[in-house]
Amino acid sequence: MTGIPLTVIGGYLGAGKTTLINQILREPQGKRYLVMVNDFGAINVDASLLVSADEDTIQLSNGCVCCTMGADLFLAIGDVLDGDMRPDHIVIEASGIADPAKIANVAVAEPDLVYQGIITVVDGANILDQLVDRFVGDQVRDQIRVADLIYVSKTELNDHLSMQLATISKAPILKSDAATIEMLLSPSTPKAPDQIAAPHAAYTKWFAEADVEFNRNTLIYALQDRPKGVFRMKGFVRAETRMLSVHVVGAHIDVTTFPNDVETGLVAIGLASEMNAQDLDAWWAKAKENARTPYSML
Numbered sequence: 001m002t003g004i005p006l007t008v009i010g011g012y013l014g015a016g017k018t019t020l021i022n023q024i025l026r027e028p029q030g031k032r033y034l035v036m037v038n039d040f041g042a043i044n045v046d047a048s049l050l051v052s053a054d055e056d057t058i059q060l061s062n063g064c065v066c067c068t069m070g071a072d073l074f075l076a077i078g079d080v081l082d083g084d085m086r087p088d089h090i091v092i093e094a095s096g097i098a099d100p101a102k103i104a105n106v107a108v109a110e111p112d113l114v115y116q117g118i119i120t121v122v123d124g125a126n127i128l129d130q131l132v133d134r135f136v137g138d139q140v141r142d143q144i145r146v147a148d149l150i151y152v153s154k155t156e157l158n159d160h161l162s163m164q165l166a167t168i169s170k171a172p173i174l175k176s177d178a179a180t181i182e183m184l185l186s187p188s189t190p191k192a193p194d195q196i197a198a199p200h201a202a203y204t205k206w207f208a209e210a211d212v213e214f215n216r217n218t219l220i221y222a223l224q225d226r227p228k229g230v231f232r233m234k235g236f237v238r239a240e241t242r243m244l245s246v247h248v249v250g251a252h253i254d255v256t257t258f259p260n261d262v263e264t265g266l267v268a269i270g271l272a273s274e275m276n277a278q279d280l281d282a283w284w285a286k287a288k289e290n291a292r293t294p295y296s297m298l
Contacts, residue, residue, distance in 0.1 A: 003114035004081075006090045006107045007185055010100030011121030012130060012140045016153030016176070020121055020184075021093050025049070025064050029182050032063040034080060034087035038095050073106055074232065075252065081112050082247050082254075089116070089185060097139065101146040109232060109269050111205065117148030119184060124155030124175075128164060147171045149184065204272040208284045210237040210264035214291045216244060216255060222287035223253050229274030235266035 011017050024033055026049070049060040058066040065085065069076045069092070080090065090113070094100045100118045107115035120143050123130070130140045144150060150165055150173045157175040165173055174183065216239050223246070226233070233248035236258060245258040246266060268280060 003112055004087060004090055005116035005185075006092065006104075006113045007116040008092045008094055008100045008104045008118045009121060010094040010098065010103075010118055010143050010147070011096065011151075012123065012136065012143060013096030014126075015096070015121040015123040016151075017093055017096070017121045019153065020119075020151065020176075021066075021091070024091060024181055024185075025060060025062075025066060027181050028062050028064050031088040032065075032085075034085075034090050035064065035066045036069045036076065036080075036090065036092045037066060038069060038093070073103065074109070077106055077110055077113070078232065078247060078252075081110070091185070099146070100143060104146075111267060111269070116185070118146055119149045119151055120144050120147035120169075120171075121151045121153055122165065124152040124157065124161060126154075127152075127161070131164070141168055144168045149174065151184065152176060204270060204275055204277070206268040206270075206275065206277050206280045208266050208281070210235060210266055212288045212291045213238050213240055214244070215239065215294060218290060218293055219244065219246075219287070220253060220255050222283075222290070223248055223255070225283070226268075227276065227279040227283050229270040229276065230268045230280070232269040233266060236262050236264045237266070238264055 009017050009020060021035055021037065024035060049062055051059040051061050053059070056068045060066070065087065067076070067080075073092075077090075080087070092103055092106075094103050100120065104115060104118055107113040122144065127140070131137050133140075144165065145168055147169050148171055150169060150171050152161070152165075152173060153176045155161075157173065162173060214237050219237060219239070223233070226248075230248070233246065235246050237244045237246055237255075243258040243261060243264075245254075245256050247254040266284070268275065
């Protein structure tokens, strides 16, 4: 199974990110997009497309879904990847004051995702004033600097504006009346995730075979006692005649019965400075020794 492309849409407050998000939801070009936003307040969903809506999810008739990110982006992404509906593409709208590169790092940490790049929306009518503003200039410049594609809204793209943007970023520039969703979100040649310009933490992965049968409660106990530094763990473990699907995000542990017979194994992701492979190897060896021991006897 190939990874799901993930694109981050960034840009300063009022740049036009929500307008672009609405265009994606209206014109999916035959793809099932899952768009993650901070809240639904500014998203003007076409009523003719609306199938259902609840507190944190909107389902559209064209197959697209819009959902809120909540406080923990990694947890929200984990819920998406573990759900029944696998989208063709995930789009995250960064808040106007957020660093898009930090949000894009979720594609580095999650093996089921493929980094598809950062689109920074630039308010063409006000960007030149914003860049010299002593309060917000550095932040606006940084959002442009990490872009893989710059999308200029609200004005015609002229040579002066293009030259100013080119001094900050070498990313291609598209103006809003010339860009289509397919052009914006189709695979091109984005920078590899570990080359994102903004500083970001280094991540590491660990994998182990799950070649013994576990008592379910004993497995949950072992997962609760895992070494520090692991914020994402997933995989499949056998329990007698059943398969167990394992999903761990932060303090959340989910071990459920899986109907199909699949290859077993566990993968863990964490910060390289915090997650130690030797500690995980020792932990997993001990867990396998106790695999069939009832939890009450541990």
